[in-house]
Amino acid sequence: MNNFLVIFKHYTKRSWMDIIGPLMFTLMPLGIIIFNIVASEENMENGYNLAATGASAVMLIAFQFFCGQILLHYFMKDFRGDMRFRLQAAPVSGTSFIVGAVLASWVFSVIQGLIIIIVTALFFNVYWGNPLITALIFLIVSIMSQLLAALTALLSNKYSTATAISFIYCFGFMILSGVMIGSLGDNALMNFLETRGTPLSLAWRGIHYSGFILDDMNQAWINISILAIMTVVLAVAVFIVAKRRRSV
Amino acid sequence: MLATLNNLVKRYNDTTALDHLNLNVYEGEILGLLGPNGAGKTTAIRALCGLINADSGEITVFGQRQNIKNLSVRRNIGLVTQEITVFKELTAEANLRYFGGLYGLKGVELTANVKEVLEFVGLSEHAKRKPGAFSGGMQRRLNIACALVHRPKLVIMDEPTVGIDPQSRNHILESVKRIAQRGTTVIYTSHYMEEVQAISDRIAIVDSGRVIVEGTLEKLVSLIQHEHAVYLTAVMPSKALEEDLKAIAGVKSVKQNGADYTIVSGANSGNVNRIMEVAVRHGGVKSFSEAKANLEDVFLTLTGKKLRDDGKVS
Ligand SMILES: Nc1ncnc2c1ncn2[C@@H]1O[C@H](COP(=O)(O)OP(=O)(O)OP(=O)(O)O)[C@@H](O)[C@H]1O
Ligand SMILES: [Mg+2]
Numbered sequence: 001m002n003n004f005l006v007i008f009k010h011y012t013k014r015s016w017m018d019i020i021g022p023l024m025f026t027l028m029p030l031g032i033i034i035f036n037i038v039a040s041e042e043n044m045e046n047g048y049n050l051a052a053t054g055a056s057a058v059m060l061i062a063f064q065f066f067c068g069q070i071l072l073h074y075f076m077k078d079f080r081g082d083m084r085f086r087l088q089a090a091p092v093s094g095t096s097f098i099v100g101a102v103l104a105s106w107v108f109s110v111i112q113g114l115i116i117i118i119v120t121a122l123f124f125n126v127y128w129g130n131p132l133i134t135a136l137i138f139l140i141v142s143i144m145s146q147l148l149a150a151l152t153a154l155l156s157n158k159y160s161t162a163t164a165i166s167f168i169y170c171f172g173f174m175i176l177s178g179v180m181i182g183s184l185g186d187n188a189l190m191n192f193l194e195t196r197g198t199p200l201s202l203a204w205r206g207i208h209y210s211g212f213i214l215d216d217m218n219q220a221w222i223n224i225s226i227l228a229i230m231t232v233v234l235a236v237a238v239f240i241v242a243k244r245r246r247s248v
Numbered sequence: 249m250l251a252t253l254n255n256l257v258k259r260y261n262d263t264t265a266l267d268h269l270n271l272n273v274y275e276g277e278i279l280g281l282l283g284p285n286g287a288g289k290t291t292a293i294r295a296l297c298g299l300i301n302a303d304s305g306e307i308t309v310f311g312q313r314q315n316i317k318n319l320s321v322r323r324n325i326g327l328v329t330q331e332i333t334v335f336k337e338l339t340a341e342a343n344l345r346y347f348g349g350l351y352g353l354k355g356v357e358l359t360a361n362v363k364e365v366l367e368f369v370g371l372s373e374h375a376k377r378k379p380g381a382f383s384g385g386m387q388r389r390l391n392i393a394c395a396l397v398h399r400p401k402l403v404i405m406d407e408p409t410v411g412i413d414p415q416s417r418n419h420i421l422e423s424v425k426r427i428a429q430r431g432t433t434v435i436y437t438s439h440y441m442e443e444v445q446a447i448s449d450r451i452a453i454v455d456s457g458r459v460i461v462e463g464t465l466e467k468l469v470s471l472i473q474h475e476h477a478v479y480l481t482a483v484m485p486s487k488a489l490e491e492d493l494k495a496i497a498g499v500k501s502v503k504q505n506g507a508d509y510t511i512v513s514g515a516n517s518g519n520v521n522r523i524m525e526v527a528v529r530h531g532g533v534k535s536f537s538e539a540k541a542n543l544e545d546v547f548l549t550l551t552g553k554k555l556r557d558d559g560k561v562s
Contacts, residue, residue, distance in 0.1 A: 003349075003350065003352070006346065006349035006350060007350075010346050010349075013338075013342075014335070014337065014338070017337060018337070082329055082330075082331035082333050083333045083335075085294065085297075085299055085327065085329050085333065086327060086329050086333040086347070086394070086395075087350070088298075088299050089297045089298075089299060089322060089325065089327040090322060090347070090350035090351055091319040091320060091321075091322040091323045091350075091351060091352070092319070092350050093319060
């Protein structure tokens with residue numbers, strides 16, 4: 001337990017010390033949201049700015065996945081380089097390191113997300129749907145993004161490979177969900193991808209289902225369930241891969 | 249016996265890093281591990297620290313079987329890695345506090361140990377600075393300190409003096425002696441003969457994944473007492489001279505370094521005259537001397553490998 005706290009504190013400290021990370025992961029999404037507001041016409045409903053509302057949900061979720069790169073960065077630096085010999089020489093299990101680093105990075109990304117939610121709600125008239133549903137989705141996605149990053153790190157031997165994989169899925173989710181370069185086409189597959197095909201589409205639409213915009217509570221719960229199942233499957237995968245790697 | 253490595257075999261694809269390596273470590277000693285690049289020193293150390301599993305053979309440390317799952321035995325081992333493994337973005341003190349914390353230290357004990365070890369390596373004044381701004385020697389010293397903060401009973405140093413200035417190097421060698429004086433057992437790996445010779449109580453020569461010989465310096469030297477080394481500086485050094493020297497009956501090895509030649513031959517072979525003759529035939533001799541065998545000669549004789557210009561083994 002003592003070990004875990006030491007590791008958690010260590011990664012928390014490092015992730016906040018590096019000022020570029022915090023700035024990039026909060027200012028970038030906020031910048032994109034502002035750009036969306038400026039670029040689209042005034043579109044108010046129920047006192048909320050719809051352009052900002054759409055962009056905010058998407059950015060919140062997309063940047064949770066980008067936040068996984070913080071974990072990736074430290075993991076690859078510490079456990080794929082020479083540092084790993086010093087760390088593994090200590091009486092600390094690999095699991096403690098992984099759990100400590102994942103939780104530190106998770107707290108970091110939750111705070112980033114909260115900043116986005118609070119700033120957009122207060123200053124940009126963004127509607128965040130049903131608080132319970134949004135909180136649940138946000139929480140599940142934040143955990144999922146850390147697990148996805150952990151899996152990527154565990155499966156990669158090189159820093160560049162890990163970063164490449166993570167960029168591919170981060171941008172892949174945005175492109176396939178049709179939120180980055182627009183819809184990829186009007187057919188069954190594309191429609192599925194844009195509604196339920198990626199964690200990003202499931203999550204941001206889930207948030208909008210929970211309020212007046214798409215207004216369908218059942219759909220919101222379906223999306224939450226799918227996201228939760230994905231997260232559990234990922235957690236099992238991370239666990240299995242972590243066990244395997246230790247014995248190599 | 250503090251640790252034993254028994255018949256260790258470790259293969260990486262088609263490289264055999266450890267080839268039935270046997271090594272004993274006695275309590276309180278400084279054991280020098282000397283071996284050329286790729287001899288298997290680091291691999292042996294990693295196995296001893298439980299960082300890798302050997303393919304076969306077994307390791308005992310503090311009476312316990314060592315393997316990658318044994319965490320408790322690590323509490324008493326300190327590993328100074330061959331590469332500098334400190335966090336560049338954290339201060340020297342923060343590095344030490346983290347590594348101490350991983351070994352379960354906390355509160356006043358952690359603070360006291362950190363302070364002591366900073367003093368020990370002469371970095372007290374730089375406690376609040378980040379190692380990114382340190383000189384190579386200071387980084388090396390911090391690298392060592394990070395392995396001492398939990399006061400291990402066994403300290404393993406993998407080439408702790410690579411690439412640093414002579415002053416830092418002496419500081420480190422002195423520290424190793426002081427660590428040993430406190431009763432800590434030290435395993436010291438190096439490329440540098442004179443370091444190993446200067447600080448080790450016992451020396452093990454490692455080559456091609458096995459320990460070729462182990463013992464005190466005196467014992468190793470006595471092993472080749474029948475050897476005899478001649479040093480000469482040629483006026484006109486050439487490959488042909490080297491070849492002709494090698495051709496002399498009784499000459500076991502010839503090593504050329506610029507104009508300097510080291511010729512090892514059997515003692516009492518009366519080769520000095522013949523060596524001179526050959527050298528004169530090839531243009532003459534600027535200087536000439538004979539020497540008793542030292543660790544370098546032991547190494548050359550036993551491994552057939554040369555020393556590098558800088559005193560390293562190649
Ligand atoms: N992880 C690895 N994968 C493949 N080969 C390896 C690995 N580790 C070591 N080897 C090989 O095993 C042999 C022994 O390497 P090792 O690092 O133990 O030697 P060393 O004596 O420490 O050398 P050096 O003086 O260069 O540090 C070398 O041939 C090396 O290339
Ligand atoms: Mg080595």
